[in-house]
Amino acid sequence: MKNYTNKYFDISKPVFIPSAIITLLFVSLTIVFDEEAKVGFSGFQSYMSNHFGWMINLCINYFLIFVLYLAFSKYGNIKIGGKDAKPSFNKFSWVAMLFSAGMGIGLVYFSVAEPMLHFNHPIIENATAVEKSRLAMRNTYFHYGFHVWGIYMLLGIALAYFSFNKRAPLSLKSTLIPLFGQKMNAWPGYLIDVIAVLATLFGLATSLGFGALQFSTGLSEYFGLENTTLLQVISIIGITLIATISVISGLNKGLKYLSNSNIIIAIILFIFVFILGQTTNLIDGFVESLGNYVSGLIELSLFRNQYGTSGDWFKDWSMFYWVWWISWSPFVGTFVARISKGRSIKEIAIYGLIVPSLFSFLWMSVLGGTALNLQLDGSLDLASIVAQDSSIGLFKLLETLPYYEITAFICIVLVGTFFITSSDSGSLVVDLMTSGGKLDAPKGQKVFWAFMEGAIAIALLVGGGLTALQSASISTGFPFALILVMVSFSLLKSLRKDDQLSK
Template sequence: MNKVSSVFWISIALAAIFVIWGVVAPEHLATNSGELQGFLTDKFGWFYLLTIAIFVIFSIYLIVSPYGKMKLGQPDEKPEYNKITWFAMLFSAGMGIGLVFWGSAEPLAHFATPPTGDPETKAAAKEAMRYAFFHWGIHVWAIYTVIALAIAYFKFRRQAPGVISATFQPLLGDKINGAFGKTIDVIAVFATIFGVATSLGLGAQQISGGISFISPVENNFTTQFIIIIAVTVLFMISAWSGIGKGIKYLSNANIVLAGTLIILTLVLGPTVFIMNIFSSTLGSYIQNLPMMTFQMAPLSSEQNEWIQGWTVFYWAWFTSWSPFVGTFIARVSKGRTIREFVLGVLILPSLFSAFWFAVFGGTSLNQELSGQNTGLTDLATEQALFGTLEGLPMGMLITIVAILLISTFFITSADSATFVLGMQTTNGSLNPPNVVKLSWGIIQASIAAVLLRSGGLGALQTSAIVSAFPFAIILLFMIWSLVKALQEDGKHLKKQQEGTSSQHHSA
């Protein structure tokens, strides 16, 4: 089972070519990938929006459908992890660095440049919060729900290998073992590499931004590169120890640190304002959900450009993350019913994300609107959080907690990703060899460094959008395949129940 597949060698070769390209000709890489990103967002922005809308509708359907009772595993199997550890692991893998990076930065960015209306007004602040909830709410988790459910269902109920191509058995039959299957798995591996590299780049930028905010160290590529190397060594040690030790302990540490950070900010910040904005924005988010889901603003070039730069980027970034997050969530979800799984993955993290933005985004906007700490919108994106925390009592202490949290999120995300990449390139082994995980760790860190070198945040965003496009198409077909499997197994289960019932009657 631990045998390295041809997917490993093909993916490693392609990733190595990309790294060499970035080292030898960073400007050429930035120009070409930027042009491709522009083409995809301009011509296919609608495709990303409609695709994610389908994922949301399908996820909600599964909650209320008769299939909700079916288990991800055999009928008598119990969940491997308790609910708190399960939630901690799926949340650490699924959100991590992104939440900390954008918690203050995104609402401030929308406040300064809103999709509609005048900037830096109360109306802009309301819209800023609503879109932050939207970009980190159920749409994101619906992407993860679809892929994680498909992988877990085929892996634990049908004993299929834990690779993406195995979920296509009802559609492709034995072709999943040939070129078709290999192509699907290579695309999944590539989307994972670039999705995670984007997050590692963001993490390195923010740790560097935080350190430079509280010390004389400069926030530049050299500092970011040293951080990537240091964290790579740490997550390699964690990955070496396996999922039961390193990832589990770090995930629980993440929840403790995230809880500490959010409680300190809530208590020391504008508590009443935060709770009020959480409640009112949640209502506004639910009320405007259909409009925001399908909004492309074709008649307003400025608003259309805003949607492409934010919503389309996010949907693409989270899609590129989804093979990694989906495989990881599937791995830790054995024994749960489909209904319990979908509710757990879709609703709880969405609510936590909304509260996170209410605390950090609400604090930032309150400081700007009250005149207590103006100029936050002028800070570099990676320093927005630290600028906000500086305006609170015990600001230095909270900043140190924040840097620690980013570091542990960084390690957990990279750690989980090396495990998943190892799994995807060893025919779905639940315990991939350490040498394979080590190889992927080095590749991920190298690509994150290359992207930062060739264009910083812009290059990171570009890579996510480009790598996500082919995988979004794969995810749509995955839904079709999963529905076929559910229908087949549902009929089989019904026949079994009818057979058992008739035996009871005859007895």
Template sequence: MKQTTSVFYISVIVALAFIFWGVVFPENMLNVTERIQGFISTELGWFYLLSATFYVAVGIYLIVSPFGSIRLGKPDEKPEYTYLTWFAFLFTAGMGIGLVFWGSAEPLSHYFTPASADPATQQAAAEAMRYSIFHWGIHPWAIYAVVALTLAYFQYRKDEPALFSSTFRPLIGHRVTGPIGKTIDVFVVFATIFGTATSLGFGAAQITAGLIYLFPSLESINYNLFQIVVIVIVTILFSISAMTGIDKGIRILSNLNVRLAILLMAFVLLLGPTSYIMGVFTQGIGSYVQNFFGMSFSMDVYDPDSSWVQDWTLFYWAWWISWSPFVGAFIARVSRGRTIREFVIGVIALPSLFGAFWFSVFGGSSIYFENRGGGLYEQMDAGGTEMALFALLEQFPLTFFVALITVLLIASFFITSADSATVVLGMQTTGGNLNPPNAVKLIWGLIIAGTAGVLLVTSEEGLDALQTASIIGAFPFAIIIILMIVSLFKELRNEKETLNVNRERLRQERLALRNDRERVKREQQLLKKERRRLQKNNEEMESNKKKKN
């Protein structure tokens, strides 16, 4: 514990205070947080829409700008991880568990409660897929990308500690080590603790529901006790994984998660309505691209009785922003050695495309079977959102076996998410140590699990309130992200010498290539002349032979 900083102790006190509030006065906490969240969504929803789209624009600019050639590390440094492992890290930390949870549930919800179409119509189905892809596509990954890129740039390019406060050095100088910097780091820790704890709590509820679905006899066990047992087991597993380090536990589980997820997706794709799914994917992508700007700036201004955008889009944007400290810090941790262009394309394009295909497979199949009397929405409405995926799997053979694999996949995703969170929390509370001590990671793991467990057992309102509190934190953090971007571009302006060197190297390479082409061209011409000369000599020799004969 010698490596811990004051951020550690302040964060623990703040976390315990909020847990105490949620346990002792859950209804009060829920009431207060919901009123604040309602005010932000109603009065400042435009800010979420503009800021999220601004992050997308920043990502696109970095891809096409000369800054894209800058490497996150030394000029000749190579990436630590292969593309497959890197993508597994992105997928697992970013939203893997969310895709499993919402892959069927969100399109079904939009199908029966659409944004503007008539419910349960073909237009509602098209709208459901378009908005599902939108909510899990470019915007959330752009949020993660700009946060992760800024952290990675200052860590690996400027040798700054792996702290959010370090990214503000170009703006506030040495004050990053003072109260301002510590406040930023405490806020990041706060968002990570409660974002992960609420997800762990709801994940425990989903795993519990899945096990009861598979083994109905377990329903006789006290539900709260069952959830605590699930949380204890998950905590033990992710603590073991965390102590083995990123290169072992998290890497192995992340690769396993991606393989299992692809296997599950292939099962539904090949044994389900394959042609329909591929049509949904093709049309969904086209509709997403066609309506991208309209959805990005859409609000319920002219329909005050509707709260659809507030309930879905604004909620998602706030949720992704609230998760960006944790996900961004972890992505930065595993992205050393990549160029800015490679990094941004990899973080935004690949996961967005994968997510679109995932929703097409699971969401498209769910709507397909629902229209043929599958009763999926009825089961989801009766048993909760977590039942949507299991209701879909009932339409396929080997239901029990596939559902069991799904529960294991959900558990594995939660283990890696919590595991990654403890690494990030350890980094932020040990002065930016990229490999924080196991004792620190273990303490944060217990705090996360304890928070989820206590609030699940004592009060569902407490857990909802904690989730709302973490989302409220998205508003100030959205401003922090904008300041991080300003700081990044201010520092990038000092890279002109590097860009000039890169430009000169590229010019030399092009000149060398042009010289090589000209040399090859001259050699080909000489070769042609030599061939003609030899051919002419052969013809003369043949002619002389005939004359002699």
């Protein structure tokens, strides 16, 4: 019997049970053997970066090119759910939900931290301060731009097409049936779904870990508390409980309203810094950085720094980001598919690639650009501050502007709501995967996975901090990159077959 159903659970046993056991073992062993875990995580991260970074580089570029091909090919006009399907959400809510799920905490955490860390460790040696600033913004754009959303939209389109157009269960193995046939309904398919669940959990836990670091830093700065691991753990527990309430309320209530609130709060903070900061410089900086990003896109896309400092820049930055985003893709892709019925493939691809990327560029230009301006004019040495604690940079920047008590509080709330929506939508997605693709599984199941996400984030913070968070993403991101390549082949095969049958 492959399924088990009662009042609180409706599970696909071949997916749920292995995923739950592996997760529980990981959490337990990481907390018990925390010192050994730190050493193991660090060694694993280095090994994978050294030996398989080239593969990730090629995959990341392929995903973006494939999504653009789908958008502008004859398949772009195919509507998810059929010709008569109507969207379930208006365009603002739809974009807000996919953006909150796809970026969220990372955008807030790294808005000041990443440009300043690039400034401290530039991609080229012996650069001037001005050159370091330009390169810092260009490279930050790169890590939050079109390549990221290419990953998400590839899987989102595939899952949406097979689920709503082919009436297959909303699970990863469904996307591979055209390529591998009925083997996907046996153990190979279940194995792929388990990998997807683990990738989602670890990718999400990485984001929750970063969110907990910044949330506790905000509490520490605002209320004068000591910023300890205990405070971070308490933050995760508290916000996980709130997220659990939200996930029980359902997609059309809690998550929709929270996602809209995220965007509104982020826009308020964005406008505040934009107006009270060096407005003209920020506009100029956005335009210049966008030009630097676009003109250097091909070079950056294939850059591995092979002839400089043993490739350290790529390993520490692009490598981590790409596998982090890849490990997030089952989560974001499933969520995008869930909310995109009634949209065309072209609409999903274009809106999904451009709108979140442009918002990320504007956000980074205003927050990161203000930080770099403060650094260059000598007002505040944010480079040194961020070098000591990357989670504190945003709060130190806000201290230089009026109404700090208000803006700092808004920032804490923003981190919290992004935290909640990530955990909330993550629970819904893992719930889909472990129930065999059912859209409305029992609430007990959602609560279980919400707690598991919080537990993994706690285990990673206790068992290795940032290194553990990065290694967790890498461990699941690598195998999932290969699965995504297979998904693209399978989707194209199915689209071509359906096109021939329709003639």
